[in-house]
Amino acid sequence: MKPDLNPINIIILVINSLGLILTVPAICGLFTVVRNDHVVPIYVINLLISDLIHMCCMITRVKSFSFHFYMIDVMARAAFMMCVALERYLVIAWPHWYQFKRSVTVSVLISLIVWLCPFVAFIIGFLSSYTSIIIVTFFLVPFPVIVFSLVGTLKSLSAAISVSSEEKRQIVGAVVLVLCSYMLLSVSVIIFFLFLRDNPALSLVFTICSSFSPLLDLVLYVFMGKGATDKLRALLCCCRKETQRPKQQVLTVSGDRTGTVSSM
Incomplete structure (x- = not known):
């Protein structure tokens, strides 16, 4: 069955195709800088992988498209945004603890748990007939964590002397970018499930906003991949x-x- 190529769908197709072309080399570039003493890019890699799945789903939008699988991926994106913001805070506020307690194995294990949580939450919501409430709650949980991480990062950087001003701008920019991307995604999802789900015309707000969110995540590659910037x-x-x-x-x-x- 062919997708409906109306102007809105064409715009969504172009946005997601552009993001798809840029995301693949970004993931490959971040893979090259992952080491046992440098595990920060792992959550960003998982976030970009979830963006990749999201954009593939948006490009192949047809009537037979599985909305449930799409929402599970969107929930995973929100969770990885929280992980990225929290990790940035830990790197700055607790550098010694982070250096000795974190490894590639731990980060990969946490990433697998994050991928599993949306499946469990969605299954519980589907079986209990409270899918909308559980999804909205799932998207509200990362918000205080991201805000706390941003405030804590700003306080820690203000007292940090050994960190250069350029590195401070990169760190703050990464956390602010995560917050903006999260707000764009979560607000559109919450509005969709609470108000716009039964209105096909207004539900386009959710589709368009969720299409722009992966493009913001791509900018994280600039902040996280210092070698690429150089x-x-x-x-x-x-x-x-x-x-x-x-x-x-x-x-x-x-x-x-x-x-x-x-x-x-």
Whole structure:
């Protein structure tokens, strides 16, 4: 069955296709920086994987599309946003504890638990006929944790002397970005289940907002993958040198001629 290619669906298709193209290399790039002493990108990788599933579901939207599977993935995204924000706080506020207590194995195990929680919550909601209430509650739980992580991170950074101003901006930017992405996703989900579910026209708000949310998550790659940022800066510097090289050559020639005249 072919999807309904109305203007809204075309916009959603373009947004998710663009996000899909950018998410795959971002995941591969973060995989290359994961080490036993650097496990911070693991939750971001899981968040981007959930975004990947989300965008694939949105691209293949047809009438036979499983809405239940889509909602489980969206719930997992909200949970991983909470993990990313909380981990950023722990890295700054408790660096020694985090360095010795966290490993790749622990982070992977927590990630598996996070993937399992939406399935359990959705099954309980489906069996008890309280699916909407459980889903809304599931999306409300990460909010105080993310806000606490943001406030705690700001307080810890204000007292940190060894952290450079650029690193502080990256850390704060990552947590603020997580909060914005979470608000865009959770508010649209809560409004959809409480008010717009029975209104097909207004439910497009949920679809469009949830489509833009993965694009915000992609920006986390810039904050988490420092090597990628350095490579981007190096590329920009090379481009600047290439554009300035002709002028420098002209100045050098002029200088040589001037030097020759002076020697005469």
